[in-house]
Amino acid sequence: MAQSNSDSHKILPIVNRYSLAVISVALAVMPALVLQHFKFRDVELPLLLFAIALTAWHAGVGPSVLAIVLSSICFDYFFAPPLYAFSLTPSDIPAILVxxxxxxxxxxFSAVRRRIERDLLQTQDKLQAEVVERTQQASLLNLTHDSIFVRDMSHVITYWNRGAEELYGWAPYEAVAKRSHDLLQTVFPMPIEDINAELLQTxxxxxxVRRTKADGTAVVVASRWSLRRDEANRAVAIMETNNDITDRKRREEEIRGLNQELEKRSADLQASNKELEAFAYSVSHDLRAPLRHMAGYAELLQKNASSALEDKGLRYLRMILDSAKRMGNLIDDLLAFSRIGRTEAQKTSVNLEQLVKEALNEVQPETNGRSIVWRIExxxxxxxxxxxxxxVLVNLLSNAVKFTRPQPKPEIEIGCVDGNKDEVVVFVRDNGAGFDMKYVDKLFGVFQRLHHVDSFEGTGIGLATVQRIIHRHGGKVRAEGAIDQGATFYFSVPKI
Structure with missing residues (x-):
């Protein structure tokens, strides 16, 4: 029908619509006259009706009026008695009214048909445009690697893109017309009723959500739903976009498990450290009494029986007293070291310049009148x-004094370097014996010594104590040095 209407619109501009009325009537009259000559009666009216209908259908109202007038004249002249004369009689009126x-x-009917055809054409054009647009959109959605599918409000799938096929393993013809929750065996994080309520509201x-692929393997996806409404604001479809996060969730689970294991190990380590500190404190405390007895009796023996002993015996006795003294110092340092772990820190603002002066006064007896050049920034x-x-300062300054002893012109410097905005970095530098940097990791261990005890006295606990104190303040300790070129120790503490 649409095609015939289109063809008529192509012909009518060439053959005038009113000419169509004249031609149609003439073509109806001529066969009617021929048939009338051969004694066929009452055929003129159907033929004229056909001419009028043809004109009205293809040319419209105006030409059809002309066709009626011409048909009435021809009917009256050629077919109504008296023939070949114009005379309208009452018997002719019914035929003209017909x-x-x-x-x-x-x-x-022609007008209705034309309106319907016009509406159909407009609808067809709109449908074709929408089909083109939807086809373009579907092509674009197929280009993305994301899984995208559309379902109606009953969760029946109506569109399934290539990304969904790659993720879940079902081809479009297998997925479309299936309920998505049944096909994918979806497990939601909350009741589906609550999800639908939120979707309709927002x-x-x-x-x-957790889903199952075509091959039976489970997959976790980050799902995003968007609701589509029609012109009447009725919910008609849901577009869902999925991203596979299975590997990420597995890594998160692994990290969570590792963190739990780390927390457990940390708790076990803290418990072990507390037990070790308690053991060290107990052992050190219990060693003091017999050590005092041993040192006391050795001093009495040296005082009362030295005249009866030979030089070798006296040397042995001095060795016993020196060893007892070193062991006493070691026990004292161990007790101080273990006490640091148990003592609660009383933090407040600290004037480092005043603290350095106090530490210098404490280590002053160790200088033995040496001429040390002090540089204090x-x-x-x-x-x-x-x-x-x-x-901390006493231990570092005492170390500096001790290890610069072989230097003819000892120099010790105390200063501050740039740290970050939340910390103060202090250093103690000397030009003493130094150390080999390949052993720097051993410096802060308990009982770790890089020099022989005969060359430099000490228990090997001082730097371990320094590190423990600075770590309790949330800071760091490090050292730099070279053999016979001195050493520099840095520690950081929070700013006020």
């Missing part, structure tokens, strides 16, 4: 436990 009524009816929903105020930080 012609007019028929023409009006056909014109009416138009969106996001969450993680201005130092800021920090935040920490004053007594603990004083012990």
């Amino acid at each position: 012609l007019i009524s028929f023409a009006v009816l056909v014109a009416r 138009g969106r929903w996001e969450g993680e 201005p130092l800021p105020v920090c935040y920490g436990d004053r007594s603990m930080l004083r012990l």
Whole structure:
């Protein structure tokens, strides 16, 4: 029908619509006259009706009126008695009314047909445009690697892109028309009723869901739903986008398990450290009494029986006293080291310059009148436990004094370097014996010594104590040095 209407619109501009009325009537009259000559009666009216109908159908109302007029004249002249004369009699009126009524009816049907055809054409054009648009959108959706599918409000799949096929393993013809929750065996993080309620209220929903692929393997996806409404604001479809996060979730589970294992090990380590500190404190405390007895009796023996002993015996006795003294110092250092782990830090603002002066006074007896060049730079105020930080400076300055003893011109420098905005970095530098950097990791271990005890006295606990104190303040300790070129020790503490 649409094609015939289109063809008529192509012909009618060439053959005038009113000419069509004249031609149609003439073509109806001529066969009617021929048939009348051969004594065929009453054929003229159907032929004229056909001419009027043809004109009304293809040319419209105006030409159909002309066709009615011409048909009435021809009917009256050629077929109504008296023939070949114009005379309208009452008997001719019914035939003319039939012609007019028929023409009006056909014109009416023609107008309705034209309107319907026009509406159909417009609808067809809109449908074709929408099909083109939807086809382009589907092509674009197929280009993405994301899984995208569309389902109606009953969760029946109506569109399934290439990304969905790659993720889940079902081809479009296998997925379309299936309920998505049944096909994918979806496990939701909350009741589906709550999800649907949120979707209808906000138009969106996001969450993680578990699904099953075509091969039976499980997959976890980050799912995003978008609700589509029609012109009447009725919910008609849901577009869902999925991203595979199975590997990420597995890594998160592994990390969570490792963290739990780490927490357990950390708790076990803390318990072991507490037990070890308690053991060290107990052993060190219990060793003091017999050590005092041994040293006391050795001193009495040296005082009362030295005249009866030979030089070798006296040398042995001195060795016993020296060893007892070293062991006493070692026990004292062990007790101080273990006490640091148990003592609660009393943090406050600390004037580092004043603390350095106090530490210098404490190590002054160790200088033995040596001419040491001290270089002390201005130092800021920090935040920490004053007594603990004083012990740090005493240990570092005592080390510097001890290891510069072989130097004819010993120099010790105390200063501050740039750290980050939240910390103060202090250093103690000397030009003493130094150390080999390949052993730097051993410096801060308990009982670790890089020099022989005969060359430099000490218990090997001082730097371990320094590290423990600074770590309790949230800071770091490091050292730099070279053999016979001195050493520099850095430690960081929080700013005020």
